[in-house]
Amino acid sequence: MSTTTAAQERAQAKVEYEAFLATCPSRRLLDRISDKWVTLVLAALGGDGPHSGQDCVGEPRRMRYSELSRRLAGVSQKMLTQTLRSLERDGLLTRTVTPTVPVTVTYELTDLGISLHAVMRGIKGWAEAHMDEVLANREQYDTGVD
Structure with missing residues (x-):
């Protein structure tokens, strides 16, 4: 009977991360990073917005x-x-x-935070670019007009 080290168990668990499983720790991480305040803190520290001197993206600060x-x-x-x-x-x-x-x-x-910021920047940009369309779809849905 072979035994595994803690490092081997962590490596095996990492291979098995599957966010669709209720017990997967990656699901808790997705919950955390999908929070609006997390998104906005990442954007602010990542240099997004008017304070950066550009329309959208600046340097992390x-x-x-x-x-x-x-x-x-x-x-x-x-x-x-x-x-x-x-x-x-x-x-x-x-x-x-x-x-x-x-x-x-x-x-x-951190470097890890900067890598997440790059992903979140895309989501934030998509939301800003498509907000008019989403609002129009909501109104159409709410009024029952096809």
């Missing part, structure tokens, strides 16, 4: 908590804090504390 809070209209302090912590836990961003008076805390995407 560091931002302080207060900058992120202003950039993400409507986010509560609690939700932003939870989102940043979850992204840090997943290794998608880093939190850097600089001992100044007052203390300076900045957030920036």
Whole structure:
């Protein structure tokens, strides 16, 4: 009877990731990254938007908590804090504390976060480009007009 090491078990599990299975950890990750605040934090730290000096895409950047809070209209302090912590836990961003008076805390995407941002940028762009069409389809559906 052969035994497997923990590393071998992790490698086997990785091969078997299947998001359609209820117990697959990749499903929980999909839940996390599909959250609107995660998407918007990734976009802000990835340099998307008017603050970048371009129409849509800039360079990834560091931002302080207060900058992120202003950039993400409507986010509560609690939700932003939870989102940043979850992204840090997943290794998608880093939190850097600089001992100044007052203390300076900045957030920036890791290489893993930048790779996810590239995917999310496409989804965000699609949503912005097709919003008029989606709204028209919703109205047509809601009024029952064919």
